[in-house]
Amino acid sequence: MPDPVTTISAYGARAREASRALAGATAAAKSAALEAMAAAVDGARAALLEANAHDMEQAAAEGVSGALADRQLLTDERIDGIVGGLRKVAALPDPVGAETGGWRLPNGIRLQRMRVPLGVVAVIYEARPNVTADAAGLCVKSGNAALLRGSSYTLRSNLAVGAALRAGLEEAGLPADAVQVIEDVTREGATALLTATEWVDLLVPRGGPGLIRAVAEDATVPVVIDGAGNCHVYVDAAADLDDAEAITINAKVQRPGVCNAAEKLLVDRSVADEFLPRIAAALAGHGVEVRGDDAARAIVPGLAPVADEEWDREYLDLVMAVKVVDGVGGAIEHIRRHGTGHTEAIVTNDYAAAQRFVAGVDAAATMVNASTRFTDGEEFGFGAEIGISTQKLHVRGPMGLEALTTERYVLWGDGHVR
Amino acid sequence: MPDPVTTISAYGARAREASRALAGATAAAKSAALEAMAAAVDGARAALLEANAHDMEQAAAEGVSGALADRQLLTDERIDGIVGGLRKVAALPDPVGAETGGWRLPNGIRLQRMRVPLGVVAVIYEARPNVTADAAGLCVKSGNAALLRGSSYTLRSNLAVGAALRAGLEEAGLPADAVQVIEDVTREGATALLTATEWVDLLVPRGGPGLIRAVAEDATVPVVIDGAGNCHVYVDAAADLDDAEAITINAKVQRPGVCNAAEKLLVDRSVADEFLPRIAAALAGHGVEVRGDDAARAIVPGLAPVADEEWDREYLDLVMAVKVVDGVGGAIEHIRRHGTGHTEAIVTNDYAAAQRFVAGVDAAATMVNASTRFTDGEEFGFGAEIGISTQKLHVRGPMGLEALTTERYVLWGDGHVR
Numbered sequence: 001m002p003d004p005v006t007t008i009s010a011y012g013a014r015a016r017e018a019s020r021a022l023a024g025a026t027a028a029a030k031s032a033a034l035e036a037m038a039a040a041v042d043g044a045r046a047a048l049l050e051a052n053a054h055d056m057e058q059a060a061a062e063g064v065s066g067a068l069a070d071r072q073l074l075t076d077e078r079i080d081g082i083v084g085g086l087r088k089v090a091a092l093p094d095p096v097g098a099e100t101g102g103w104r105l106p107n108g109i110r111l112q113r114m115r116v117p118l119g120v121v122a123v124i125y126e127a128r129p130n131v132t133a134d135a136a137g138l139c140v141k142s143g144n145a146a147l148l149r150g151s152s153y154t155l156r157s158n159l160a161v162g163a164a165l166r167a168g169l170e171e172a173g174l175p176a177d178a179v180q181v182i183e184d185v186t187r188e189g190a191t192a193l194l195t196a197t198e199w200v201d202l203l204v205p206r207g208g209p210g211l212i213r214a215v216a217e218d219a220t221v222p223v224v225i226d227g228a229g230n231c232h233v234y235v236d237a238a239a240d241l242d243d244a245e246a247i248t249i250n251a252k253v254q255r256p257g258v259c260n261a262a263e264k265l266l267v268d269r270s271v272a273d274e275f276l277p278r279i280a281a282a283l284a285g286h287g288v289e290v291r292g293d294d295a296a297r298a299i300v301p302g303l304a305p306v307a308d309e310e311w312d313r314e315y316l317d318l319v320m321a322v323k324v325v326d327g328v329g330g331a332i333e334h335i336r337r338h339g340t341g342h343t344e345a346i347v348t349n350d351y352a353a354a355q356r357f358v359a360g361v362d363a364a365a366t367m368v369n370a371s372t373r374f375t376d377g378e379e380f381g382f383g384a385e386i387g388i389s390t391q392k393l394h395v396r397g398p399m400g401l402e403a404l405t406t407e408r409y410v411l412w413g414d415g416h417v418r
Numbered sequence: 419m420p421d422p423v424t425t426i427s428a429y430g431a432r433a434r435e436a437s438r439a440l441a442g443a444t445a446a447a448k449s450a451a452l453e454a455m456a457a458a459v460d461g462a463r464a465a466l467l468e469a470n471a472h473d474m475e476q477a478a479a480e481g482v483s484g485a486l487a488d489r490q491l492l493t494d495e496r497i498d499g500i501v502g503g504l505r506k507v508a509a510l511p512d513p514v515g516a517e518t519g520g521w522r523l524p525n526g527i528r529l530q531r532m533r534v535p536l537g538v539v540a541v542i543y544e545a546r547p548n549v550t551a552d553a554a555g556l557c558v559k560s561g562n563a564a565l566l567r568g569s570s571y572t573l574r575s576n577l578a579v580g581a582a583l584r585a586g587l588e589e590a591g592l593p594a595d596a597v598q599v600i601e602d603v604t605r606e607g608a609t610a611l612l613t614a615t616e617w618v619d620l621l622v623p624r625g626g627p628g629l630i631r632a633v634a635e636d637a638t639v640p641v642v643i644d645g646a647g648n649c650h651v652y653v654d655a656a657a658d659l660d661d662a663e664a665i666t667i668n669a670k671v672q673r674p675g676v677c678n679a680a681e682k683l684l685v686d687r688s689v690a691d692e693f694l695p696r697i698a699a700a701l702a703g704h705g706v707e708v709r710g711d712d713a714a715r716a717i718v719p720g721l722a723p724v725a726d727e728e729w730d731r732e733y734l735d736l737v738m739a740v741k742v743v744d745g746v747g748g749a750i751e752h753i754r755r756h757g758t759g760h761t762e763a764i765v766t767n768d769y770a771a772a773q774r775f776v777a778g779v780d781a782a783a784t785m786v787n788a789s790t791r792f793t794d795g796e797e798f799g800f801g802a803e804i805g806i807s808t809q810k811l812h813v814r815g816p817m818g819l820e821a822l823t824t825e826r827y828v829l830w831g832d833g834h835v836r
Contacts, residue, residue, distance in 0.1 A: 020754075024777060105797065109788055118810050119780070197634070201810050216615070217638065222811040243833035250835035336438075358828055359442060362537070370527055370831025379523065379836070380827075392536050392619050392824040393640040394812040406810040409798075410776055413788025415661035417668035418797070 007184050008192035011147055012199025015120040018177035019145040023117050025174060027094035030141055034090035037140070037168030037179075041133060042083045044164040048074055051160035052129065059153050071127045072154045082133045082161070085384070089137040092383040095401040096143045110412040115405045117143030119201040122193055123386070124149045124215065126207035129157040135206075136165050136179040138386050142404035145178045147200065149193055152185040159183065194219040202404070204387055209314075224394055224403070226387035228314045229259035229342035231372040234266040234331040234357065236348035241275055243369060244347040245282055248320075250371040251345065253286045257316050259388060260343050260375040264311070265322045266331045269295070272324045276300050280322070288318045295324035311338045328353045332360035339363060341390050343375040364390060364397035425602050426610040429565055430617025433538045436595035437563040441535050443592060445512035448559055452508035455558070455586030455597075459551060460501045462582040466492055469578035470547065477571050489545045490572045500551045500579070503802070507555040510801040513819040514561045528830040533823045535561030537619040540611055541804070542567045542633065544625035547575040553624075554583050554597040556804050560822035563596045565618065567611055570603040577601065612637040620822070622805055627732075642812055642821070644805035646732045647677035647760035649790040652684040652749040652775065654766035659693055661787060662765040663700055666738075668789040669763065671704040675734050677806060678761050678793040682729070683740045684749045687713070690742045694718050698740070706736045713742035729756045746771045750778035757781060759808050761793040782808060782815035 002010075022030070041048070052074035059069055101113035121144040123135040132148050139146035150158040162181030170176045182189065194203065200221040205211050212227055233251050235244040251262035267275055272295065280300045283290050291310070292303035306321045311334075325331050328346070335344050345367035346357040354368050365375040375397060377385025382400025389395050395403040420428075440448070459466070470492035477487055519531035539562045541553040550566050557564035568576040580599030588594045600607065612621065618639040623629050630645055651669050653662040669680035685693055690713065698708050698718045709728070710721035724739045729752075743749050746764070753762050763785035764775040772786045783793040793815060795803025800818025807813050813821040 023780070103799065105792075105799065109792065111798065116780070220635065222809060224811075240833065246833060246835050254836055362441070362534070363826065365827040365829060368828070368830050370829050370834040371836055373836045374523075374527065374829055374831075374834065375827070380529065381521065381523065391640060393642075396824050397827050406814050408781065409783040409793070409815050410786070411783060411788050411792055412786050413792075415658065415664060416788040416792065417664050418672055418789055418791045 004184055004186060004188040004192040008182070008189065008196050009199065011180050011182055012120065012196050014177040015145040015147050015180060016199060018175040019117065019119045021175050022140065022143045022145060022178050023119070025143065027096070029172070029174065030094065030143065031090045033140055033169055033172035033174045034086050034137055036172040037137065037165045038083045038086035038090065040164040040168035040171065041079065041086065041161065044160065045076065045079055048079060048157065048160045048164070051156040055154055055156045064153060068127060072129060072157065074129055074157060078130060082130050085130070085134055086137045089141050089384050092141060092401060094141070095405050100407055107416055108414065109416050112410045113407050114410065115402070116408050118404055118406050120145045120147060120199055121404055122147040122149065122200045122203040122221070124190065124193065124203065124205045124207070124211065126151050126211060127154055129154050129161055131206060132158045132161040132181060133165060134384070135386060138384060138401060138404060140169070140174070140178055142401045144404055147180055147182060147193065149182040149185065149190065155183070155185055191218060194221060197221050206387055224387070224389045224399065225391045227342070227390035228340045229261070229390070230264065230312060230314050230338060230340045231260060231262045231343045231345070232264045232266055232331070232335050232339060233262045233345045233347065233372065234325070234328070235268060235271065235275055236328060236346055236350060236353045237268045237270045238350035238353060239271065239347040240349055241271070241278070244275060245279055247345065247347055247369070247371050248279055249282055249286060251373055252283065252288055252320050253318065254371075254373055256318050259314070260372050261316070262345070262372045263313070263315050263320065264338070265320055266325045266334060267296070267322065268327055269324050272296070272299055276322065283320060286318070288320050290320055290322060292322045293324060296322045314340070328356045328360070332357065335361055342388070343367065343372040345370065345372050364388070422602055422604060422606040422610040426600070426607065426614050427617065429598050429600055430538065430614050432595040433563040433565050433598060434617060436593040437535065437537045439593050440558065440561045440563060440596050441537070443561065445514070447590070447592065448512065448561065449508045451558055451587055451590035451592045452504050452555055454590040455551075455555065455583045456501045456504035456508065458582040458586035458589070459497065459504065459579065462578065463494065463497055466497060466575065466578045466582070469574040473572055473574045482571060486545060490547060490575065492547055492575060496548060500548050503548070503552055504555045507559050507802050510559060510819060512559070513823050518825055525834055526832065527834050530828045531825050532828065533820070534826050536822055536824050538563045538565060538617055539822055540565040540567065540618045540621040540639070542608065542611065542621065542623045542625070542629065544569050544629060545572055547572050547579055549624060550576045550579040550599060551583060552802070553804060556802060556819060556822060558587070558592070558596055560819045562822055565598055565600060565611065567600040567603065567608065573601070573603055609636060612639060615639050624805055642805070642807045642817065643809045645760070645808035646758045647679070647808070648682065648730060648732050648756060648758045649678060649680045649761045649763070650682045650684055650749070650753050650757060651680045651763045651765065651790065652743070652746070653686060653689065653693055654746060654764060654768060654771045655686045655688040656768035656771060657689065657765040658767055659689070659696070662693060663697055665763065665765055665787070665789050666697055667700055667704060669791055670701065670706055670738050671736065672789075672791055674736050677732070678790050679734070680763070680790045681731070681733050681738065682756070683738055684743045684752060685714070685740065687742050687744055690714070690717055694740065701738060704736070706738050708738055708740060710740045711742060714740045732758070746774045746778070750775065753779055760806070761785065761790040763788065763790050782806070
């Protein structure tokens, strides 16, 4: 068996070659390819379900169960979702080729700055076979070759999805190697991918904190981190408390396991007596375990205490910690210390408080009188997202097709020299 | 003496705190600060020259001489350059606060995407004390705190420049810690800075290949690589040979030691007999050592041979390697194998050849009938540059003030929930 570095280099070289054809493909050709990929997945249901059944059996034999096992399950309905997702991306506008700037230099040279694909995009992900198709679709639409590395538990399912996608690409006249599912799912294979600087122009990890940490520490290829969201809702003295309740409940319970769910509630001291008993009851009514700092527990005695380290923790569950703060300044101070730069929200009808919160908080998204749950590529109108960046470099917040592109300059001269 | 990680963390914490004041500073306040920094450097000439004399003495004692020693020398004229550079940056438009996108979501939420500072920008650089002021000026203008880590040889000079800059900041009412020259110039200190993910939002290395490689390998903080420029000039069959000669000479000899100088000349076979003897003589007349592949040497017998590895080498000197290629396709193929993605040029009057070259080459900048030397922040009209990115993530090509910013979203709702 070849060593992982050689294996990954071979994948990389094929991806690089395919990326050149993709970079030159027209919007129409790429849309047609995505439609063909969707049709191929649609037509490969039997193969997909059979491969997935094997994965599920193996997972069960290895003791994987519950939510983890469910995440890797394919059903006819989930395959519908994959097919629909590819068709939706097919219909999105092509981000490639846009002129993002252009001017004439003083010497007469005409300069154009234009959007081009990154080249080869690698995605490392866990357990959900739909990510194979979602990521491949976004990469192909944005003109990039995709290197997809899922988890060992889902390898058969991912390969089956990959085979269908590749068949679709070939049918549409684009190289099959524009989408490659990496078969080497060893730890050494992952390390080889994380350090394949010759081949990988961008790596996006999609998974839990362990995966994100490993990528952040070991990757030498360029990475965009889809990191933790320890999101806060701050209820100001001038909040409409009905809005505050609706936003808090929505931010916490609508989908508690995702990164844009709220984890912490900050309440201004002047409205704590009125708001805390009300929101504690409402949250409890939605099955949320509410914990509080000393001041909150003095107002609502039933609350569980909060350990210091919890202020930095992303529960990703029906748990919310409540803290009483002194005004916008107190909220900003707390968020600066404990926020992860994902999404922060204020509920207020006070102009100055809203302005101060927006200026004082540094996050990918800041919400004024809206739920943290709106930080999302679909909600923002990007049509689809490959993740939500919590880093500041390259792209911040929801990553749509544009996040998978870069820019380059072309200068048109007439024998110009300096 | 505290350990380097503790030391760097203390610098980082002070920079983070200062960055908040800078992020909120108006364009007027930042311009005034840059003017005050310029005046302070201007007024600190004696201290600067004295500190530099110590550095020069120590360097001489340690056997540093020639170009390396000259690079760290400060003179009255070079201080004029530093002062003028700061004043020039003071006058540039503020990149912060621009709304780079804005729309209304279907549910009525108003979304704004706006340009904000990155936060803390670290620069690791070698030997030139003017980089201390240049980098500090660009960081402050773009609202970022700067952590500046020069080489041990230049520490006294850098600290003297830093002291003047900090005095200027304070006089203008901005925190002195917006600019910090790091005194720990040990290897361990560098490693601590390269891995200070809590404090550093962007690190830019400015220096030779050794520094760049070390940063690329060891940094876990976000980095923009100002990498090698193995730039090519391709002379097409349909080139105006006068233009071809002027562009080749300019690209090679105007400033051979910089990354946008041309290192390789590719000549289409059909014009090689005519062009090669002429350009070889012209280059030799400018003191360039011309080397050639077998085909070139068959036409111009006097040329030295080219070792295989040289096709990947950046000479940064008055040396140029010449290769005969088969048309645009041959040029593209060679550049794909050996280019570094910096700048590639074609000389042609053929529309199809120009289009094919532009489509087939993937570089930060592609020149049609213009010298590679135009890839430059000043030439592009950015007013100043902190480097030239050869990576695809975040920013590609000359990095001006915008490259030191990121974007964030602010969403204005009215009690909106999902």
